[in-house]
């Protein structure tokens with residue numbers, strides 16, 4: 044059963060709705076599912092599927108998987124302190140999206156879907172293309188024209204049809220929604236199941252820290268699936284008594300595209316309308332996050348914050364990570380920018396157990412990184 048997060052109406056997943064009749068996003072209700080605890084972890088399963096008890100299968104469910112998840116959590120010296128870096132860019136297609144996509148594609152495949160449309164700034168499209176190929180699902184991916192060449196090549200190599208749309212990320216979404224009038228719209232942003240796959244990265248951090256939650260998490264946020272995934276995971280652990288309080292969730296946005304920051308500062312429940320500008324953090328350049336209400340609620344309940352960062356701060360974070368050996372895409376570097384600022388200003392103190400997720404591989408963004416190295420965004 045799927046329930047609308049806005050009006051509360053129940054929707055039957057067998058009818059394949061991608062949103063509620065009222066326009067609200069849907070979330071699954073897992074009847075009879077028990078919240079995660081350490082005894083429900085199955086270490087003999089590969090990757091994120093060690094938490095399979097928290098990922099209920101539908102009827103005729105067949106896992107579409109490449110062993111995604113169980114990525115390294117690296118203890119990293121950070122100035123006077125240290126942070127824990129979760130290397131999710133080591134997932135099979137080079138981004139954390141594989142967690143959500145493995146679960147999403149497994150479910151829709153079990154519901155009989157054999158043709159999908161997805162829209163993406165690149166990473167989710169590459170992931171959807173790969174998992175659809177494994178599932179025998181025909182896939183068409185809409186991307187903004189500015190998407191990195193590496194991601195476009197990855198999408199077409201899997202056999203998916205690539206449709207490049209001029210204009211903004213939102214123009215791409217509108218084109219996909221139009222095409223979805225005749226084909227199932229498997230948008231990871233609208234999908235009820237995607238965030239449940241994503242939540243496994245938070246379970247892993249908890250387990251890798253010796254079944255302890257960190258005090259704070261630094262999460263790049265465009266549509267905010269990492270924030271929602273974290274909230275789902277730690278809420279389960281809170282409910283089962285494994286942890287005593289939610290970690291503080293910090294949702295990180297580029298100044299050039301910060302609809303959640305504006306809403307957080309004004310104490311508004313919904314994302315604000317903004318005029319966005321170009322950003323090197325292309326993966327989180329979302330002016331209209333469809334689950335923005337859920338993201339804002341999660342951050343507020345955790346006692347965290349939504350913060351924005353300049354292009355220069357993100358670029359400096361990128362160079363810092365590279366010099367430490369982490370070759371990530373510039374989007375991921377916003378986590379490094381956040382660690383620098385939050386420790387410098389004392390918002391996080393030395394000794395605060397802080398984890399950050401590195402979301403996507405730099406190998407996909409070589410063309411962008413090359414041009415940024417010769418023309419860095421200083422003072423822009």
Ligand SMILES: [Zn+2]
Pocket residue numbers: 047048049050051052063064065066067
């Ligand atoms: Zn509704």
